Amino acid sequence: MSQEKSAARFSRRDLFYLGALLLVAFLVGLRGILNYGYIGQDFDPHNLLIKTFPGGYGYGLTNPPGLYFLGNLIYRHVTDVYYLEIFAFLFLVLNLAGLWVLFELLWRMIGSWRLRYAAAALITFIPFRTIHSLVLASDALTVPLFVAIVLLTLRLFRNPRSVFTWAGLSLTLSAALMIKYTFVGLLVPIAFVVGIKTFQDLTLRQGLRCLALVVFALGIPAMVFLLQMRESRKLGGQTTSGHWKAKETPSIMRWSDILLPQRSDVEIFSAPQYFRDKVYVTRKYSYLGLVHLTSFTDSQNFFQTPPAGVSTDWKQRAQASFFRDRSPRSQTFSALSVAWCLPLSMLAIAGTLGCGALALHALFFPARARVPAETIVVTALAAGFYAPVFFSLTRLGDPYTPGYWLPRLVLPGLLVFFALGYVLLDAGAKNGPPRREKITGTLSLVHAAVACGIFIALLF
Numbered sequence: 001m002s003q004e005k006s007a008a009r010f011s012r013r014d015l016f017y018l019g020a021l022l023l024v025a026f027l028v029g030l031r032g033i034l035n036y037g038y039i040g041q042d043f044d045p046h047n048l049l050i051k052t053f054p055g056g057y058g059y060g061l062t063n064p065p066g067l068y069f070l071g072n073l074i075y076r077h078v079t080d081v082y083y084l085e086i087f088a089f090l091f092l093v094l095n096l097a098g099l100w101v102l103f104e105l106l107w108r109m110i111g112s113w114r115l116r117y118a119a120a121a122l123i124t125f126i127p128f129r130t131i132h133s134l135v136l137a138s139d140a141l142t143v144p145l146f147v148a149i150v151l152l153t154l155r156l157f158r159n160p161r162s163v164f165t166w167a168g169l170s171l172t173l174s175a176a177l178m179i180k181y182t183f184v185g186l187l188v189p190i191a192f193v194v195g196i197k198t199f200q201d202l203t204l205r206q207g208l209r210c211l212a213l214v215v216f217a218l219g220i221p222a223m224v225f226l227l228q229m230r231e232s233r234k235l236g237g238q239t240t241s242g243h244w245k246a247k248e249t250p251s252i253m254r255w256s257d258i259l260l261p262q263r264s265d266v267e268i269f270s271a272p273q274y275f276r277d278k279v280y281v282t283r284k285y286s287y288l289g290l291v292h293l294t295s296f297t298d299s300q301n302f303f304q305t306p307p308a309g310v311s312t313d314w315k316q317r318a319q320a321s322f323f324r325d326r327s328p329r330s331q332t333f334s335a336l337s338v339a340w341c342l343p344l345s346m347l348a349i350a351g352t353l354g355c356g357a358l359a360l361h362a363l364f365f366p367a368r369a370r371v372p373a374e375t376i377v378v379t380a381l382a383a384g385f386y387a388p389v390f391f392s393l394t395r396l397g398d399p400y401t402p403g404y405w406l407p408r409l410v411l412p413g414l415l416v417f418f419a420l421g422y423v424l425l426d427a428g429a430k431n432g433p434p435r436r437e438k439i440t441g442t443l444s445l446v447h448a449a450v451a452c453g454i455f456i457a458l459l460f
Helices: 012-034 043-052 066-077 083-109 113-125 127-132 138-158 163-177 181-201 204-234 238-242 255-259 263-270 287-295 328-340 342-364 373-390 407-429 434-459
Strands: none
Touching (some): 066 083, 083 113, 083 373, 113 127, 113 407, 127 287, 138 163, 181 204, 181 373, 328 342, 342 434, 407 434
């Protein structure tokens, strides 16, 4: 498929289908808010910082100040009683808007309507996205910011001389880095894909002018990041000092632990729970096993029904963390989810590697491109977002106990990887006979539909 002929409009049937997906996701999210789904990992310190910001905040902490600034605005100027519910509702709406943009991108990247529908359903209801679009943490804001950066990068990929687009991208990246440091990983792939396209399409003189725009526009968010890291270093912060292992000491999580499954991974098919079953114990499971388990279950039980002692009265909402137990029904569906979705994790790995190769080929040989511009940009930026966490795992002092392998830390990148599995299926199926494309699409859609039913069931 040509890079320039990738437009795909929603049909009336598409609009009805996607609208139904978002409506159900909205209702699931509302139920999550009513059941305190925003109370998750590190809730108490996050909540305290929101109420006291800027007091108590310092760059010695793990997160930038953006989350606390936004939360404090709601707490001080909207309501100091239901500020958590309001903030969670804002998260929910922004993430659904981000999903709509991802739908549009998928429609340009995938030709088969069945595979489009399967991909859209999966990224809408996959548990780690559903849960962490509400949990009070910076992760809840990453998908909407990520898709905004993708759209701006796509515009520059097609017209790198647009000063206004560069300005918008620079401001959006700078804002994103005030929310989550991981966005620094997008700077290199943006410069890479736009830089190559610039010198392919423009004269040397025009390209050098655009290069100055690239350096200036990406230099601003880079400086925002470096200034924050300097402040963290001054305070001996977790981001610059506390996380890392001592030099010349062996890695706690080795590359073999990251890239290869291990025999004990078979235990994840019983859907062990994060706290009760201590899945975070060092090398208890491989990285692949941990990511699969926590992508397709509510591993920390954030969406489970609150215990009897927690008030469900709207006028007496709890504002402190509490522990939840998983219901027997949820446990059954969680175990089913881990087994049923194993092909999706395998497909995500294949899709990421395959689409990465196709994207590089299209970037360097545009006349023979087999994927559209959207696939190039989305794949590059998803890899960029994933990279800072992924390549840090072997250098961390303790990657297991704090959960640096959790999907929430790489949410938009991992979400895209699961979608790329369907992009690769589409690329392979459309090169074969029409019957193969239909069979592949139908099986994928049925499998995704069953998976989504399981996801909703395990969250209730």
